[in-house]
Amino acid sequence: MNLFYIRSFTENFYQNEQLFFLHFGQFLLFLFLTSSFFATIFYSISALRNKNLEKEAKFFFYIQSFSIISVFALIIYMFFSHRFEYHYIWRHSSLSLPWYYILSAFWEGQEGSFILWALWHCILGFYFLRDTKHASFIVLATLSFVNFWIGTMISGWEIFGEVMGSNPFILLREEIQAPIMQQADYLSKIKDGNGLNLLLQNYWMVIHPPVLFLGFASMTIPFGYTLYAILTKDFDTFKKQVYPWAIFAAASLGTGIIMGGMWAYEALSFGGFWAWDPVENASFVPWIIMIGFLHSVKIYQATQRNLPWALLLGILGFGLTLYSTFLTRSGILGDSSVHSFTDNGLKMHLLMFMGCLILPPLFYLAFLWSGLPKVKQDEKVSSREFWMLIGILIMILSAIQLTYATSIPVWNLLFGLEIAPPIQVNQYYNSIQIWIAIFLIPLMSIVYDLKFIQTPWEKIKKKLLISLGFGVLGWVLVCSFGVLPWWQMLKISSFSIYLISSQSFLFAVSIFSIVYLTILVVDFAQQKNYKAVAGRLAHMGFILVILGALLSQFNKKALSNNIQGVNFGKEFDDEELSSNTLILQGEKTQMKDFLVNYSNRIDSSEVSYFDLSFYETQKPQDSFNMRVELKYIQEGTEKRLNAEPSIRSFWHKDIFVHVTSVPPAAANREKITKVKKALKDTMYTLESMMIFDDVSDLNDQNKSISFTAALKYVGPKGVETLKLPYSIKSDGSIHNPEAMTPDSSLKIKINKIYPEEQLFEFEIEQIKESKDWIILKVLEFPMIRLLWFGCVLMCLATFMSFYFNLKKLQSNANP
Amino acid sequence: MKPIHIISILLIAFVLSFLIFKNKDNTSYEDFQTSKENTDKYYHIVGNLDKTKSQIYDPLKDPNHFVFVMIDNKGNAEKVIYKGVKPDGFDQAEKIVIAGNYNGNAFHAQKILMKCPSKYEDKESLNGLEKKS
Numbered sequence: 045m046n047l048f049y050i051r052s053f054t055e056n057f058y059q060n061e062q063l064f065f066l067h068f069g070q071f072l073l074f075l076f077l078t079s080s081f082f083a084t085i086f087y088s089i090s091a092l093r094n095k096n097l098e099k100e101a102k103f104f105f106y107i108q109s110f111s112i113i114s115v116f117a118l119i120i121y122m123f124f125s126h127r128f129e130y131h132y133i134w135r136h137s138s139l140s141l142p143w144y145y146i147l148s149a150f151w152e153g154q155e156g157s158f159i160l161w162a163l164w165h166c167i168l169g170f171y172f173l174r175d176t177k178h179a180s181f182i183v184l185a186t187l188s189f190v191n192f193w194i195g196t197m198i199s200g201w202e203i204f205g206e207v208m209g210s211n212p213f214i215l216l217r218e219e220i221q222a223p224i225m226q227q228a229d230y231l232s233k234i235k236d237g238n239g240l241n242l243l244l245q246n247y248w249m250v251i252h253p254p255v256l257f258l259g260f261a262s263m264t265i266p267f268g269y270t271l272y273a274i275l276t277k278d279f280d281t282f283k284k285q286v287y288p289w290a291i292f293a294a295a296s297l298g299t300g301i302i303m304g305g306m307w308a309y310e311a312l313s314f315g316g317f318w319a320w321d322p323v324e325n326a327s328f329v330p331w332i333i334m335i336g337f338l339h340s341v342k343i344y345q346a347t348q349r350n351l352p353w354a355l356l357l358g359i360l361g362f363g364l365t366l367y368s369t370f371l372t373r374s375g376i377l378g379d380s381s382v383h384s385f386t387d388n389g390l391k392m393h394l395l396m397f398m399g400c401l402i403l404p405p406l407f408y409l410a411f412l413w414s415g416l417p418k419v420k421q422d423e424k425v426s427s428r429e430f431w432m433l434i435g436i437l438i439m440i441l442s443a444i445q446l447t448y449a450t451s452i453p454v455w456n457l458l459f460g461l462e463i464a465p466p467i468q469v470n471q472y473y474n475s476i477q478i479w480i481a482i483f484l485i486p487l488m489s490i491v492y493d494l495k496f497i498q499t500p501w502e503k504i505k506k507k508l509l510i511s512l513g514f515g516v517l518g519w520v521l522v523c524s525f526g527v528l529p530w531w532q533m534l535k536i537s538s539f540s541i542y543l544i545s546s547q548s549f550l551f552a553v554s555i556f557s558i559v560y561l562t563i564l565v566v567d568f569a570q571q572k573n574y575k576a577v578a579g580r581l582a583h584m585g586f587i588l589v590i591l592g593a594l595l596s597q598f599n600k601k602a603l604s605n606n607i608q609g610v611n612f613g614k615e616f617d618d619e620e621l622s623s624n625t626l627i628l629q630g631e632k633t634q635m636k637d638f639l640v641n642y643s644n645r646i647d648s649s650e651v652s653y654f655d656l657s658f659y660e661t662q663k664p665q666d667s668f669n670m671r672v673e674l675k676y677i678q679e680g681t682e683k684r685l686n687a688e689p690s691i692r693s694f695w696h697k698d699i700f701v702h703v704t705s706v707p708p709a710a711a712n713r714e715k716i717t718k719v720k721k722a723l724k725d726t727m728y729t730l731e732s733m734m735i736f737d738d739v740s741d742l743n744d745q746n747k748s749i750s751f752t753a754a755l756k757y758v759g760p761k762g763v764e765t766l767k768l769p770y771s772i773k774s775d776g777s778i779h780n781p782e783a784m785t786p787d788s789s790l791k792i793k794i795n796k797i798y799p800e801e802q803l804f805e806f807e808i809e810q811i812k813e814s815k816d817w818i819i820l821k822v823l824e825f826p827m828i829r830l831l832w833f834g835c836v837l838m839c840l841a842t843f844m845s846f847y848f849n850l851k852k853l854q855s856n857a858n859p
Numbered sequence: 860m861k862p863i864h865i866i867s868i869l870l871i872a873f874v875l876s877f878l879i880f881k882n883k884d885n886t887s888y889e890d891f892q893t894s895k896e897n898t899d900k901y902y903h904i905v906g907n908l909d910k911t912k913s914q915i916y917d918p919l920k921d922p923n924h925f926v927f928v929m930i931d932n933k934g935n936a937e938k939v940i941y942k943g944v945k946p947d948g949f950d951q952a953e954k955i956v957i958a959g960n961y962n963g964n965a966f967h968a969q970k971i972l973m974k975c976p977s978k979y980e981d982k983e984s985l986n987g988l989e990k991k992s
Binding site for chain 2: 468624
């Protein structure tokens with residue numbers, strides 16, 4: 045794709061193509077790239093060389109913002125006017141796509157999400173434009189430089205034979221080389237677009253990517269301040285101004301991640317909120333580092349300690365954001381993730397950029413390290429900063445473990461290893477991260493009550509004892525009444541005993557911290573110190589998320605568990621696998637306390653509906669009806685099933701219903717099947733099986749053959765033997781009468797024989813419509829609302845905390 | 860030594876020991892032969908479905924019992940038992956990856972991953988498009 049792709053508007057060989065979008069779009073991308081470059085240069089010079097180039101820099105920043113907003117608007121317009129001559133539009137949308145999913149279609153592709161990212165950089169930049177301080181200049185220069193890099197990723201230019209990224213304005217006929225594309229009127233044959241992936245046709249996918257990318261974009265601001273700090277050594281401005289923006293980054297990234305979890309719970313079938321998927325981990329790690337960074341800055345603000353660590357985390361936070369982009373966009377994760385991103389040849393490009401942006405500051409920081417201001421005396425063990433530092437350390441360890449395990453494909457590539465991902469992914473991560481949480485959660489409340497420098501014991505004594513009391517009470521209750529089904533898991537293996545005890549610890553420390561924080565929140569609310577209240581509520585929200593996850597995920601039950609079927613003994617204790625139950629139409633099936641009835645099926649070409657009713661035998665008022673949905677995704681010539689879970693929420697639990705298999709749609713069901721079998725083989729039909737038992741002596745004289753085959757028919761009503769005669773006369777005529785099964789459900793005959801291969805072809809005709817069925821997986825998530833409540837509380841309180849801290853910063857700046 | 864150093868060292872030692880201890884949960888890509896020799900170990904095995912052998916999946920009898928024969932990359936065929944629903948699109952899969960261990964006379968898979976032909980690829984849908992036009 046060449047930028048200067050001059051082609052006359054009027055002399056286009058192809059009919060009905062609107063090349064205006066191509067030319068204008070390329071122009072805007074070029075404008076974006078150059079203006080972001082010059083904005084970077086002019087802002088850097090203004091800040092570091094003390095030359096007043098602010099006006100020029102601002103001009104370029106405006107141009108940059110204008111061009112990326114125009115690109116955004118242009119592509120949205122192209123989506124709405126269905127310009128299928130453009131590959132991006134054709135690839136991600138279709139005529140029938142509802143208007144609100146145009147946005148999900150926009151950021152389904154790599155190009156769209158990069159544009160979104162750049163757009164947020166510009167919008168965030170507007171806040172700093174008003175300011176004429178050098179710190180703001182560096183932040184703006186950083187934003188512009190990252191935008192410049194994003195610009196190259198969507199340029200699609202060829203440099204040294206390597207194509208960089210992909211351009212959203214590329215034409216369909218250039219991207220896909222097919223004979224049809226050589227016809228002048230090819231566009232009239234392209235009736236519709238490829239359409240949007242059904243999994244993404246979900247309201248969370250309209251809102252989750254923008255918030256997540258706001259989070260990624262806002263990670264650039266603390267990085268900009270960190271660069272300012274190491275370049276100018278003005279640590280005082282750094283510590284004051286970066287703090288609210290670090291909170292903002294944590295809040296927006298956290299909200300984005302949580303929304304992704306909510307989407308996964310509602311749209312994906314793995315049955316949970318969080319699955320330690322590499323893509324989830326890749327965005328979670330920068331969040332952890334950002335939390336570590338903002339606490340480090342807090343320590344530096346209060347005690348002048350810990351500056352080197354704050355600077356290091358400031359660089360790493362952004363570095364890991366880039367690394368996460370590298371993991372998810374370079375295609376290196378391959379099969380280890382449910383999120384499918386293709387390799388667009390960005391691997392080297394991404395690595396190069398990461399190197400350029402992260403390594404120089406890291407080396408420079410290492411060079412500065414010993415000269416950075418430090419406090420000589422040690423922290424006191426009763427001081428807040430001491431324990432905050434421990435907390436930060438624990439978080440970093442958590443991030444190290446996650447990064448190590450998520451990067452296994454990278455290690456494989458680097459060192460030529462063949463490590464496969466763990467089989468039980470959840471257990472693998474949980475068993476480590478649960479201990480991180482057990483250590484971290486008590487710190488989140490006690491440390492919040494300690495004072496910087498030194499704390500008198502009397503201050504915390506009463507609150508600590510009350511909360512400890514509640515914590516111990518919770519622990520005893522959990523172990524004796526078994527809110528967690530620990531005795532059930534005891535028998536599985538020694539590993540689970542170990543896991544179980546950590547579950548009850550986690551429960552206890554969560555109760556302890558929630559009680560402690562509640563006392564603190566009430567105290568500060570009475571003093572009308574809302575900034576302090578917001579901070580403590582954010583911590584409480586996080587603990588509620590963990591507690592909610594503990595109760596709902598660890599404790600989830602499969603209702604559809606092992607009702608029928610063969611017992612395989614000990615080696616299969618995994619509930620996950622054996623939790624599918626078959627429901628016959630019109631028959632009531634028991635699932636724990638529910639009687640499940642499947643009454644009706646409605647088919648269309650794209651979706652099937654199944655009407656189910658759940659009758660709660662213990663509490664009839666909790667009975668409900670449900671219509672579950674099964675969509676068909678066209679993949680090439682095949683149709684793949686995609687079941688969207690249906691969820692029925694109660695205040696204390698969710699019933700999560702998911703179709704795992706169904707017989708093919710009624711229209712596709714074949715009445716006649718032909719199978720080739722050898723002697724002793726078995727044939728299956730929906731409700732029966734037949735074993736090809738015996739063949740009577742073959743009479744093989746004068747090219748005429750005759751024999752009788754014996755089949756053992758195992759039907760719903762018992763076992764019978766069927767005799768199938770077969771003969772070929774010397775004139776070639778075949779005599780093969782059908783046999784009917786005793787329950788008259790099937791007709792069967794021998795269709796053909798293959799003497800050389802010793803194979804017989806049977807033709808089976810189904811006479812009676814066999815009963816319809818559906819296979820369900822039904823899970824119960826207890827107390828999942830606690831998890832949602834924790835998520836909302838954490839996000840809102842963190843944004844509130846940002847607001848109060850920003851207000852404080854502004855009021856200090858203009859007294 | 861300062862208290863912060865002691866606690867830091869303890870924490871780091873704790874996590875490192877975990878990492879080493881948990882590293883055994885990472886499996887590796889092997890073949891049936893290795894799996895047969897180490898029945899207590901879990902492996903990932905890449906291979907193809909043996910389409911000449913019959914599969915057993917009868918949801919009316921047991922929806923959580925699926926048996927098939929897979930040929931690994933070295934050409935060895937083995938019976939595989941999977942205690943779950945037969946995955947959709949299984950017969951069309953180009954390659955299958957199973958994870959589990961060998962037990963008795965069959966490989967017990969805990970996980971089946973499939974590589975489907977041309978997933979999300981443009982060319983296929985364009986072929987469909989050409990047929991339509």
